[in-house]
Structure formats: C-alpha cells, structure tokens
Amino acid sequence: MLEVEGISKTFVKGIIRRETVAAVKDISFCLPDGKTLGIVGNSGCGKSTVARILTSLVSPDSGSIRLDGEDLLWGGRKIFRARTRKLQMIFQHPESSLDPAKTVGYSLEEPMKIHRMFDEKGRKERLARLLELVDLNQRLLDSFPHQISGGEAQRVMIARALSLEPRILILDEPTSMLDVSVQAQVVNLLKSLQKSLGLSYVFISHDISVVGWLCHKIAVMQDGCFVETGETRKVLSSPRHKFTRELLESCRLSQDGCTGGSYPANQRG
Amino acid sequence: MNADIEIQGLNVSFVNRCCVTPVVTDVNILFPEGSITGLIGESGSGKSVLGMSILRLLPATARVEGRCMYKGRDLFSLPEAEMQKVLGKEIALIPQNPTESLNPVRTIGRQLTECVTIHEKRRKADAQKRRDQLLRCLGFHRPEQVSNSYSFELSGGMNQRIVTALGLMNHPRWVIADEPTKGLDAVLRRQVYQVLKEIGGSEAGGMMVITHDILLAEALCDRLLVLYKGCVMEQGKGETILRHPAHPYTRGLLESLPENGMHPIPRADEKKTDSGCRFYPRCPHGSKACGQMLPPETVLEDGRIVRCFLYA
Numbered sequence: 001m002l003e004v005e006g007i008s009k010t011f012v013k014g015i016i017r018r019e020t021v022a023a024v025k026d027i028s029f030c031l032p033d034g035k036t037l038g039i040v041g042n043s044g045c046g047k048s049t050v051a052r053i054l055t056s057l058v059s060p061d062s063g064s065i066r067l068d069g070e071d072l073l074w075g076g077r078k079i080f081r082a083r084t085r086k087l088q089m090i091f092q093h094p095e096s097s098l099d100p101a102k103t104v105g106y107s108l109e110e111p112m113k114i115h116r117m118f119d120e121k122g123r124k125e126r127l128a129r130l131l132e133l134v135d136l137n138q139r140l141l142d143s144f145p146h147q148i149s150g151g152e153a154q155r156v157m158i159a160r161a162l163s164l165e166p167r168i169l170i171l172d173e174p175t176s177m178l179d180v181s182v183q184a185q186v187v188n189l190l191k192s193l194q195k196s197l198g199l200s201y202v203f204i205s206h207d208i209s210v211v212g213w214l215c216h217k218i219a220v221m222q223d224g225c226f227v228e229t230g231e232t233r234k235v236l237s238s239p240r241h242k243f244t245r246e247l248l249e250s251c252r253l254s255q256d257g258c259t260g261g262s263y264p265a266n267q268r269g
Numbered sequence: 270m271n272a273d274i275e276i277q278g279l280n281v282s283f284v285n286r287c288c289v290t291p292v293v294t295d296v297n298i299l300f301p302e303g304s305i306t307g308l309i310g311e312s313g314s315g316k317s318v319l320g321m322s323i324l325r326l327l328p329a330t331a332r333v334e335g336r337c338m339y340k341g342r343d344l345f346s347l348p349e350a351e352m353q354k355v356l357g358k359e360i361a362l363i364p365q366n367p368t369e370s371l372n373p374v375r376t377i378g379r380q381l382t383e384c385v386t387i388h389e390k391r392r393k394a395d396a397q398k399r400r401d402q403l404l405r406c407l408g409f410h411r412p413e414q415v416s417n418s419y420s421f422e423l424s425g426g427m428n429q430r431i432v433t434a435l436g437l438m439n440h441p442r443w444v445i446a447d448e449p450t451k452g453l454d455a456v457l458r459r460q461v462y463q464v465l466k467e468i469g470g471s472e473a474g475g476m477m478v479i480t481h482d483i484l485l486a487e488a489l490c491d492r493l494l495v496l497y498k499g500c501v502m503e504q505g506k507g508e509t510i511l512r513h514p515a516h517p518y519t520r521g522l523l524e525s526l527p528e529n530g531m532h533p534i535p536r537a538d539e540k541k542t543d544s545g546c547r548f549y550p551r552c553p554h555g556s557k558a559c560g561q562m563l564p565p566e567t568v569l570e571d572g573r574i575v576r577c578f579l580y581a
Contacts, residue, residue: 041454042454042455042456042457043424043426043453043454043457044424149312149313150312176452177452179311179312179481180311180481180483180522180525180526181311181521181522181525181533181534182311182533183525183531184525184526184527184531184532184533185533187527187531188531188533206454206455207455207527208455209526209527209528210527212527213527213531246456247455247456250455250456250458250459251455
C-alpha cells in the first residue's frame with residue numbers, strides 16, 4: 001500500500017526577479033496493492049511533478065510518502081536506494097530513455113548491476129525471462145535503440161523497470177507517442193502484468209479513454225490540486241467538478257459549447 | 270480554376286548503396302477541391318511520405334515516380350522556381366516535429382510574418398494583424414508575448430500550435446497537416462481541431478490531415494484514406510469507413526481503440542511474406558492468393574475503394 005500525504009512543491013525561477021510557481025499543492029492519496037490510480041489533467045497542471053516526487057527525482061517541500069509504512073523520503077543512502085527500488089518509472093519517450101550508444105541488452109542489465117542483484121549468469125537468465133514476460137524476441141538484446149520500433153522500445157522500458165522487482169510502476173504518459181494498435185498492445189500487456197505480478201500503477205495521462213479502460217481510481221488534477229477523485233466509472237459517468245466536465249467534453253471534439261475564440265473570417269486580398 | 274489535387278500512379282522508394290526500399294506503392298487518389306481528407310494508418314505506413322511527396326520535400330535518396338496534377342500542371346515536373354511559388358502560398362505544410370521545424374535563433378513573431386511578406390509583398394503591419402488573430406484563435410491569450418519569444422522557450426504543445434499558425438498565415442488553397450494534434454492535451458486538441466474545421470469549411474480549398482488520431486479524423490474529415498505499408502487499403506467517405514469498415518486492417522485498427530475494447534491487431538506471422546498483399550502476414554482472413562499478388566482496387570456499391578481479395 002502506497003500512502004501519500006500532503007505533498008507540495010514550489011519551484012523558484014529567476015535570480016533577480018524571483019518568481020515562484022506552485023506546481024503541486026497539498027496532494028494526498030493512497031494506492032492499495034494491485035490497483036491502478038489514473039491522474040488526468042491538462043499539460044502544465046503538475047502531473048509529471050507528482051511522478052517525479054514519487055520516484056524521488058524531485059524532493060517535495062513538505063509531506064510524506066510511505067510504502068507499507070516505510071518512509072521513502074528520509075533515511076541514509078543505502079536504505080534509500082533499497083526502498084526506492086520498489087518504485088520504478090516509465091517515461092513518455094521510450095527512445096530517448098535508452099542510451100543510443102549501448103545495446104538494448106546492456107541497458108536492460110545495468111539497473112540489476114547497480115543494485116547488485118544476481119551474478120553474471122543469473123542476470124542473463126533473468127533477461128531472457130523478462131523479455132518473455134513483455135513478449136519480445138531474444139534477438140532484440142543485441143540491437144541498438146535506433147533499430148527497434150517505438151512499441152518495442154516501450155516494452156523494453158517496461159522490462160527494465162520490472163527487472164528490479166518493483167511493487168509500483170509510475171507510468172508518465174507511456175502510450176501518448178504510440179499508434180492506436182501498439183497502444184492497445186502495451187495497455188493489454190500492462191493489464192496482464194498487473195494480474196500476474198500484483199503490481200500497482202500510477203498512470204499519468206491526458207487521454208481519458210485509456211485511463212477509463214485501465215484505471216480503478218481516477219484523480220483529476222488542475223493547477224497542482226486534485227479537484228476530484230473517485231472510482232473511475234463514477235467520475236466518468238457523473239462528474240461533479242466543473243473542470244472534470246470540461247475535460248470530458250473536450251475529448252468528444254463536439255462543436256457545441258466551444259469556448260475558444262473563433263477563427264477570423266476570410267481576409268484574402 | 271479547378272484546384273483538385275490528383276495523384277496518378279505514385280511510387281516512392283528510398284535508395285541507398287545496398288538496396289531499394291519501396292515506401293509508397295501504386296497510389297491513385299483524387300483530392301477534390303474543398304474536401305478534408307484524412308490519411309490514417311500506423312507509423313511507418315507511408316502517410317507522411319505521401320504528403321511530403323506532393324510538396325517535393327522528400328530527401329534526395331527518394332525516388333518518386335508518377336504524376337501529381339494541380340491546376341493542370343504536374344507538380345513533380347515543375348521547375349524549382351515555379352514550385353517555390355506554389356509552396357507555402359497555394360499548398361502549405363503544417364510539419365511534424367514542431368520544435369525542429371522552427372528556427373531557434375529567430376523570434377516566433379518574425380518567422381510567422383516572414384512567409385506573408387515574402388510571398389505576398391504585403392505590409393508588415395497587415396501581417397502582424399493576421400498573426401495576432403491566428404495566435405488568439407489557437408489559444409494564445411497574449412500573442413505579443415509569444416511573438417517575442419523563441420521556440421526553445423515554449424513547450425512542445427505551444428510549438429505545435431505555432432507551426433499550425435505558420436501553415437495558415439498565407440490563406441493557402443491547400444493545407445497538408447502532418448499530425449497537427451500530436452502531444453496536445455484534450456483542451457488544446459479541441460482548439461486546434463476547431464481552427465482546422467473552420468478553415469476547411471471556409472477559406473482553404475482543401476486539406477489533408479495526416480494523423481493516427483482516429484477520433485480526430487472522424488470528426489474533422491469528409492473522406493478517409495487508410496494506409497498500410499505504403500498501400501491505400503481503403504478509401505471513401507469517412508462515416509462509411511468508420512461505421513462499416515470493409516478491409517480487415519481498418520477493422521483491426523478500429524478494434525484497437527479504447528472505445529471498442531482495445532483488441533490489438535495480431536502480430537505478423539513470420540512464415541508469410543508481404544510480397545502480395547502487404548497486410549497478409551497479419552490478416553485473419555488471408556487466403557492463398559493474398560500471398561502471391563497485390564489485390565486490385567475494387568469499387569464497392571457505396572462508392573469506396575478497397576484493396577482486398579475479399580471484395581475482388
């Protein structure tokens with residue numbers, strides 16, 4: 001069980017004229033084992049900052065994150081490393097998350113080396129098992145990132161995250177750069193992995209239809225706050241907050257109730 | 270003058286030292302004036318190459334065969350100087366990869382007004398007025414501020430909308446929009462959609478929208494082309510194709526949408542080759558003929574054209 005309580009983060013920019021941006025304001029949620037929380041919202045609302053705080057890439061100004069009662073934010077370096085292993089992140093651009101000069105096999109093995117898991121032979125065996133798990137061909141181990149497709153790269157990223165036996169995966173827009181058919185493959189893979197390994201996901205996306213398909217709970221985010229949280233089905237069928245309704249409406253692309261400025265009339269010559 | 274774009278017998282292949290890779294095979298399409306046509310398909314299906322070949326913007330390694338008729342002239346054999354007059358003024362492009370398409374050492378405002386002052390010799394003030402209007406429509410509340418910034422200071426979604434404005438500055442007859450909504454969130458996607466829809470309905474002669482966002486294509490386009498590995502598998506009215514897909518590939522594509530239960534298209538069967546029908550290795554209905562030759566284009570009763578032996 002992941003418990004997040006009252007995390008906030010304010011960024012300061014500028015040296016002379018200081019400006020502060022409150023990216024995340026007092027966010028709390030808890031995520032039971034084997035469940036998925038979807039975070040939706042517009043660009044710039046702070047979704048990715050939440051993901052970065054969860055994976056300790058950014059330290060929050062206040063608040064606490066606990067996994068099974070263990071604090072994830074404080075503690076010595078060794079304890080910290082062992083604890084953060086349980087939370088792994090998958091990024092939006094799979095191609096740029098892999099080192100272009102190293103083979104896929106090397107990139108897959110590296111996290112296990114850093115965490116001193118298994119011996120040489122054990123790691124090789126585990127690599128083979130991981131590739132099987134994400135339904136990839138063993139030949140891929142010797143290829144370079146530019147030789148594989150986006151969908152394959154995203155599966156490699158999933159395999160790499162799984163290599164450390166995490167409890168929770170943080171997925172930051174994992175399918176927004178993929179085609180619909182590849183997206184379906186990756187989402188179905190995530191679903192079946194959740195069933196077989198009992199993983200929990202924090203799924204960040206702006207595609208409400210995918211979130212509705214994958215997530216048990218949903219949190220709608222606006223300007224750094226959760227404005228509405230609840231069971232996915234309830235939130236999507238009877239949204240309470242004004243922003244949620246707006247978001248759902250704009251997904252439909254209908255022309256009714258448009259709020260933006262209208263396009264200027266023909267001004268040709 | 271009739272401003273249809275008609276592509277006849279288009280074949281595009283990329284040539285390098287060791288091999289020739291066909292990218293677009295035997296494409297014959299008519300884009301009628303005033304229509305919005307959507308080009309849909311997976312990545313690598315040749316959508317962008319088809320769009321770029323009309324504008325002659327493919328790299329030198331590409332070999333292009335066929336004809337592209339526009340206003341009684343073949344765009345492929347037009348002299349370079351003539352082509353420059355067509356590009357950006359009559360047929361404009363909204364490119365993919367917006368951040369790479371913008372000049373990082375020039376302000377956004379200057380890049381936007383530049384294409385108007387070059388092509389139309391209009392006064393700068395007119396161009397600036399047009400620019401500010403367009404930017405407002407695309408969701409920038411303070412156009413002056415955006416105009417004074419550089420592309421690297423803006424986010425990917427903002428740059429995407431900037432290149433959309435760039436393509437529309439000159440009131441072109443044709444717009445080729447390559448993934449205009451990629452990386453945008455729901456609200457911005459709808460804003461871009463509305464701008465494109467209004468242009469399609471009013472001033473521009475026509476539009477080609479290259480996208481893999483099927484819902485956008487459904488809402489925006491009157492006609493659809495479904496491409497797979499460089500072949501047009503199905504073309505016709507958008508509504509007919511999406512309501513009753515004929516080709517197995519179109520069906521597979523629609524079934525992988527979250528709204529339809531996310532059933533992915535099966536992986537390619539490695540024993541089957543794609544020397545005949547390109548979709549044969551992944552097709553659930555494949556017969557022996559499919560592996561041997563490319564199916565002919567068949568016209569169905571409802572007017573659409575399908576390339577599949579199921580209907581031949």
